[in-house]
Amino acid sequence: MIYSRKVVFLQRFLNIIRMTYLQFREQWHKVGCFNVYQVRSVAPHFDRGNLTRWVKKGYLVRLRQDWYAFADLLGEAEFSRYVAQKIYVPSYISLHTALAYFGIIPEAVSQITCVTSNRTTHYENAFGEYTYHSVKSSMFFGYEPIVMPQGYSYLLALPEKALLDLLYLYPQYDTEAALLNLRLDDWWMQDELDVNRLREFSGKAANVALQKRTELLLKTYRND
Structure with a gap:
C-alpha cells in the first residue's frame, strides 16, 4: 500500500516536470502573461527550463527577467x-x-x-x-x-x-x-x-x- 502510494506520488511529480506546452497553455493562456513564481506557486516542481525551450520554439515571448507571455498574443490590440x-x-x-x-x-x-x-x-x-x-x-x-x-x-x-x-x-x-x-x-x-x-x-x-x-x-x- 505504501509502495503504491509512492509510485502514484512519483508519477504525479514526473507529470508536473514533464508538463507539455499544450497542458501549460490550457492552464495559463487566460492569464496572458505571467512570471516563474506564479507558475511555481501552483506547480512547485515545475521545470523552468520548459519556458526557455518554449521561447526557442516560438510559443512564448520573454518580457523581462522571469516574465513571459504567449506569442500568439502579439497581434492582439492593446x-x-x-x-x-x-x-x-x-x-x-x-x-x-x-x-x-x-x-x-x-x-x-x-x-x-x-x-x-x-x-x-x-x-x-x-x-x-x-x-x-x-x-x-x-x-x-x-x-x-x-x-x-x-x-x-x-x-x-x-x-x-x-x-x-x-x-x-x-x-x-x-x-x-x-x-x-x-x-x-x-x-x-x-x-x-x-x-x-x-x-x-x-x-x-x-x-x-x-x-x-x-x-x-x-x-x-x-x-x-
Missing part, C-alpha cells in the same frame, strides 16, 4: 498595454501614451510611457518599448482600469492626470511658448478638459511650482 501593467508594479499608463489615447496630442507614440512610485526604468521586448517614470507616492493617483475585449485590463491615467504628470515630470514646460510646442488639441482643451478636476489634482499634489505651470497651461490653451 495587449502591449496590459503587459506594461504586469511587468513592473505599481504603475499606470500616462504621459504621451495616455495623451495620444485621448487624442490630446497629434503624434503617434511608439513607446508606452508609464508612471510608477518605484524607481525609473526601461524595458524592451517583442510587445514594445516601455518607459517607467518615477513620481512621489503622493502623485500616484488619478487613473482608472480599462477592460479589454479579451478580459484583460490595465490602468490608464485620466486625461487631466496625464497632463499633470507631464507638467510634473517635464518642468521645462514653464512658458507659453514651451506649452504651445506640445501642440495640444485646441478643441479638446477648450471643450473636453475638466478644469475643476485638473485643479483638484494639481492641489492634491501640493507642489507650488506645479500649480503655477497648471494655471499657465490653462491660460495658454483656454479662452475663459
Whole structure:
C-alpha cells in the first residue's frame, strides 16, 4: 500500500516536470502573461527550463527577467498595454501614451510611457518599448482600469492626470511658448478638459511650482 502510494506520488511529480506546452497553455493562456513564481506557486516542481525551450520554439515571448507571455498574443490590440501593467508594479499608463489615447496630442507614440512610485526604468521586448517614470507616492493617483475585449485590463491615467504628470515630470514646460510646442488639441482643451478636476489634482499634489505651470497651461490653451 505504501509502495503504491509512492509510485502514484512519483508519477504525479514526473507529470508536473514533464508538463507539455499544450497542458501549460490550457492552464495559463487566460492569464496572458505571467512570471516563474506564479507558475511555481501552483506547480512547485515545475521545470523552468520548459519556458526557455518554449521561447526557442516560438510559443512564448520573454518580457523581462522571469516574465513571459504567449506569442500568439502579439497581434492582439492593446495587449502591449496590459503587459506594461504586469511587468513592473505599481504603475499606470500616462504621459504621451495616455495623451495620444485621448487624442490630446497629434503624434503617434511608439513607446508606452508609464508612471510608477518605484524607481525609473526601461524595458524592451517583442510587445514594445516601455518607459517607467518615477513620481512621489503622493502623485500616484488619478487613473482608472480599462477592460479589454479579451478580459484583460490595465490602468490608464485620466486625461487631466496625464497632463499633470507631464507638467510634473517635464518642468521645462514653464512658458507659453514651451506649452504651445506640445501642440495640444485646441478643441479638446477648450471643450473636453475638466478644469475643476485638473485643479483638484494639481492641489492634491501640493507642489507650488506645479500649480503655477497648471494655471499657465490653462491660460495658454483656454479662452475663459
